[in-house]
Amino acid sequence: MAMQRIFTPPDLQIYNRFQNLATVAFLLGSLLCADVCHGQTLKLRFPFDDGAGTTTASDTSGGGANVTLQMVNGAGVNTDFHGAAGSGVASLSKALDFTSNTVQPGNTGPLASAVNQPNLGFGLVSSFTASVWFKPDSLQAAQTSLGPRIFILGTNGVTDDGNATLNSIALKYQNPNRMHFRINAANPTVNIVFPDSVPTNVWLFLAVTYDGANATVYLGSEGTAASVIATAAAAAQTVDFGTSGSVMIGNRVSNRQRSFDGGIDDFRFYTGAGDSNFVETVRLASAPLTIGNLSPRTFSSDYKLLQPTNTLSFTASSTDGIEASGVQLVLNGNNVSSGVVLSGSATSRTVTYTNLELNKIYNGYLRVANTNGVTGGAWLFLIPSARSQPSKWRIMISPMVCSWTTPF
Numbered sequence: 362m363a364m365q366r367i368f369t370p371p372d373l374q375i376y377n378r379f380q381n382l383a384t385v386a387f388l389l390g391s392l393l394c395a396d397v398c399h400g401q402t403l404k405l406r407f408p409f410d411d412g413a414g415t416t417t418a419s420d421t422s423g424g425g426a427n428v429t430l431q432m433v434n435g436a437g438v439n440t441d442f443h444g445a446a447g448s449g450v451a452s453l454s455k456a457l458d459f460t461s462n463t464v465q466p467g468n469t470g471p472l473a474s475a476v477n478q479p480n481l482g483f484g485l486v487s488s489f490t491a492s493v494w495f496k497p498d499s500l501q502a503a504q505t506s507l508g509p510r511i512f513i514l515g516t517n518g519v520t521d522d523g524n525a526t527l528n529s530i531a532l533k534y535q536n537p538n539r540m541h542f543r544i545n546a547a548n549p550t551v552n553i554v555f556p557d558s559v560p561t562n563v564w565l566f567l568a569v570t571y572d573g574a575n576a577t578v579y580l581g582s583e584g585t586a587a588s589v590i591a592t593a594a595a596a597a598q599t600v601d602f603g604t605s606g607s608v609m610i611g612n613r614v615s616n617r618q619r620s621f622d623g624g625i626d627d628f629r630f631y632t633g634a635g636d637s638n639f640v641e642t643v644r645l646a647s648a649p650l651t652i653g654n655l656s657p658r659t660f661s662s663d664y665k666l667l668q669p670t671n672t673l674s675f676t677a678s679s680t681d682g683i684e685a686s687g688v689q690l691v692l693n694g695n696n697v698s699s700g701v702v703l704s705g706s707a708t709s710r711t712v713t714y715t716n717l718e719l720n721k722i723y724n725g726y727l728r729v730a731n732t733n734g735v736t737g738g739a740w741l742f743l744i745p746s747a748r749s750q751p752s753k754w755r756i757m758i759s760p761m762v763c764s765w766t767t768p769f
């Protein structure tokens with residue numbers, strides 16, 4: 362058969378040249394932007410929301426890589442570790458459920474991993490954002506060499522954090538009140554010190570951004586916005602995934618002896634370092650309800666006393682809107698919700714209660730629900746301050762504002 366000549370009209374030739382130039386300009390812009398703009402591109406996300414089975418797939422709807430994790434128990438036997446419906450963050454989805462582990466560190470225990478995956482061949486990464494939700498089921502024991510691994514992501518051949526092959530990032534426990542984030546061999550890149558032991562039985566949101574010079578760690582929860590808990594200089598780190606990579610969730614693949622006791626949800630990895638607004642957007646994607654500005658001020662480590670007041674107040678925000686009937690305040694067993702005053706808009710309400718009696722001890726809780734049924738709140742324990750200042754208040758709330766399933 363004779364070759365068929367493809368005729369291209371002159372106008373189309375000019376158009377094609379223009380298109381080629383535009384493509385080159387776009388690619389140059391992208392290359393420049395990769396160095397300067399640090400735009401975030403989702404590369405990997407595991408929501409753990411799929412059906413029963415011993416594997417769990419990544420979510421590719423946002424552009425992330427298609428990767429399937431194999432779930433195994435401590436003996437390496439394929440096991441279904443999907444959590445029950447509602448086990449995930451804000452009770453909205455499923456989590457990876459490693460709560461069958463008994464202690465922290467769990468020693469030999471479960472793992473979800475995928476190794477030597479061409480779809481994890483992200484090439485050279487010089488700035489990134491990694492985030493994860495985890496809900497410890499037990500306190501970490503006071504040991505410094507058996508820290509459970511929350512996640513490890515690296516090039517093919519990486520089997521643990523700080524692996525000799527380098528080119529990895531990892532988040533792990535270090536001791537009861539410390540976690541380590543590592544880029545390559547640094548031990549650690551960032552030392553993450555919690556105000557007290559890492560809380561248990563609450564969902565914690567932890568995100569790390571790296572911009573080529575500094576690593577910044579954010580901590581949030583279901584009801585509290587992400588804020589910086591640690592930062593460290595780490596000049597010119599690069600992670601070269603090459604053409605194939607590996608990911609480990611809740612343990613290391615080398616011998617499964619650094620297991621985690623608890624739930625893990627919505628692991629994400631982006632290229633490009635996000636700012637605080639970006640990190641908070643990622644958190645809100647899983648927990649679209651925030652409670653803050655509690656007054657009297659939270660009982661804090663400095664034991665600062667408060668000014669006398671008869672007023673308890675807080676703010677509740679949710680882009681989905683908060684119905685007035687969704688605000689509940691219970692003190693000393695009495696539902697005093699009818700005595701609260703709401704101001705602001707449905708998406709950002711200020712809740713005020715002005716009937717606190719001085720020199721009276723209160724136990725109770727506040728609870729807020731948005732229009733989608735997502736609930737959040739806090740335990741309250743209000744006591745008169747020091748005997749010398751009996752008219753002042755301090756407030757003690759649960760370590761982290763937490764979410765409850767309904768009915769409460």
Ligand SMILES: [Ca+2]
Nearest residue numbers: 408449454455
């Ligand atoms: Ca989930």
Ligand SMILES: [Ca+2]
Nearest residue numbers: 460462463498
């Ligand atoms: Ca457990």
